[in-house]
Amino acid sequence: MTNNNNITTRKNNNVKENKTMTDMIKTITLLSVISALALSMTACTPKSAPMEVKLPETTVSVSTPAETTIPAETTVAETTAPMEERVEKVYVDGEYCEKYYDANDELIKMDIYKEDGVSIDRVYKRASEDSWYLTKYDENGTAISQDLAKFVGEDSRYILKRMYNESGKLVIETRFNEQGDMISLCMLMDDGVTYSTMLIDYYDNQKVRTIKNIESDRSYSVENYNESGQRISRYCYDTEGVFTHYFEYDNDENGKAVRATKYSPDGVMIEYTLFKYDSKGNQTEEKTYTPDGKPIGD
DSSP, X not given: OOOGGGOOOOTTOOHHHHHHHHHHHHHHHHHHHHHHHHHHTOOOOOTTSOOOOOOOOOOXXXXXXXXXXXXXXXXXXXXXXXXXXXXXXXXXXXXXEEEEEOTTOOEEEEEEEOTTSSSEEEEEEEEETTEEEEEEEOTTSOEEEXXXXXXXXXXXXXXXXXXXXXXXXXXXXXXXXXXXXXXXXXXXOTTSOEEEEEEEEEOTTSOEEEEEEEETTSOEEEXXXXXXXXXXXXXXXXXXOOEEEEEEEEEOTTSOEEEEEEEOTTSOEEEEEEEEEOTTSOEEEEEEEOTTSOEEOO
């Protein structure tokens, strides 16, 4: 990377551009926290040629049962990058940065380098007028995550989050609605085969209404919640989409399930399970019984 004597910082930098960059850098803290949560559920590029990563596509095609309505997928189409007319090299908060501008002198891309001044750490790339892609890289120059965020005033909202394994394969993809609520979570195996997908629908008050969980064998279940956020039922389907059984839940004043009753498709009780909790809300007991009250599994 060019040393400090060769780095030029324009004194007349547009204040709005600097503020946008600061907002996006602040967003990294939120990205790392959510990325760590997602993982628990489951070279070097020269500055003259910043690395462009070809990201795999993920398509999940499923039929949604009548019990749930999934919002339309939220996407922001990546625009064709304008021609780079000017490159500005700066040193900000201990990091080397290359800022790319188009013919209208609008900021369209930023490459942030690691401490060695050669390896790319992360790249910001404009996707639309108010949204940016952020791609982060490991020490070998392999993409480890990509996020698409929309900036609304002082706030930023995620639209899309992707995580990759050490080989650069997509393993987790999360999508969000306009309110910033997660509407889908897709987890993939190293060979790209989907093994778990979760689709979420919301009430107008942004409380969860339904959660559809799809397994690798294509069997799935749909959980239904009331407007207070309490789970009230769960309907289960086999790999052919045939309705097999369902559960109804009784909850205590804290919203904890104290009883789950399992029924056949025609409403005949199969069994029921009772739950107990301590004063901190931690489950301490779970026992299942036959319809006539005999313990199962004791």
